[in-house]
Amino acid sequence: MIKENIEAVQKRIDDAAARVGRTDKITLVAVTKNHPVEYMKEAAADGITDVGENRVQEALEKRKAFPDNHLTWHLIGHLQTNKAKHAVEHFDLIHSIDSVHLLQAVDKEAGKIGKVQDILLQVNVAREESKFGMAVEDFPAVCQQAKDLEHVRVVGLMCIAPDYDNVEDVRPVFRIAHALYEHMQSKFPSGQVRYLSMGMTHDFEIAIEEGANVVRVGTAIFGPRNY
Numbered sequence: 001m002i003k004e005n006i007e008a009v010q011k012r013i014d015d016a017a018a019r020v021g022r023t024d025k026i027t028l029v030a031v032t033k034n035h036p037v038e039y040m041k042e043a044a045a046d047g048i049t050d051v052g053e054n055r056v057q058e059a060l061e062k063r064k065a066f067p068d069n070h071l072t073w074h075l076i077g078h079l080q081t082n083k084a085k086h087a088v089e090h091f092d093l094i095h096s097i098d099s100v101h102l103l104q105a106v107d108k109e110a111g112k113i114g115k116v117q118d119i120l121l122q123v124n125v126a127r128e129e130s131k132f133g134m135a136v137e138d139f140p141a142v143c144q145q146a147k148d149l150e151h152v153r154v155v156g157l158m159c160i161a162p163d164y165d166n167v168e169d170v171r172p173v174f175r176i177a178h179a180l181y182e183h184m185q186s187k188f189p190s191g192q193v194r195y196l197s198m199g200m201t202h203d204f205e206i207a208i209e210e211g212a213n214v215v216r217v218g219t220a221i222f223g224p225r226n227y
């Protein structure tokens with residue numbers, strides 16, 4: 001079913017983009033957390049190029065199954081500073097940077113291996129207590145700090161919207177995230193800030209209508225997760 005699911009999600013992505021007249025590239029990150037390596041291999045065979053994992057340790061284990069690694073790996077879950085070392089060693093893009101403290105930890109570890117780590121700043125637009133992400137008012141200061149770090153490159157913004165009963169209610173949240181993203185673009189060198197990561201299984205079409213160019217979709221591709 002994975003192949004059919006990917007095709008169906010891709011069509012929904014294309015349709016959402018068409019509704020708002022978009023023709024730019026939208027990256028589908030297949031969220032593989034809590035799913036076996038076999039599912040990942042199947043998805044990769046069906047054209048998936050980008051995979052998203054929540055936990056560093058789980059990703060490291062799975063990565064062994066891809067020795068000639070041709071996937072792009074996204075860390076989308078909360079990162080603890082003590083895992084920064086492994087995160088920079090193995091992830092192409094870290095979506096979940098939400099404090100200056102974490103930014104500095106990633107910069108330090110990336111420096112040790114001579115890497116410039118691409119990251120997104122995660123903003124908790126809806127101020128949900130249960131979610132990670134920095135508050136909107138802290139966002140300018142974190143951007144400012146990030147500019148001075150040599151081994152971290154801010155390439156965009158990530159947002160997780162609340163799970164409202166009426167999915168349309170997420171639209172204003174995504175709109176604010178999009179406005180912050182545009183503001184960010186003016187603060188960094190031209191072209192550097194280019195990823196707006198928002199939208200999951202239940203809300204990715206609205207996210208695309210509101211400007212997302214990276215969507216993180218798990219359930220619609222792989223079915224429910226077993227914890």
Ligand SMILES: *Cc1c(COP(=O)(O)O)cnc(C)c1O
Nearest residue numbers: 031076200201202216217218219
């Ligand atoms: C699990 C997860 C997703 C995927 O969620 P689905 O509802 O299964 O599509 C996307 N983003 C983040 C940050 C996640 O933790």
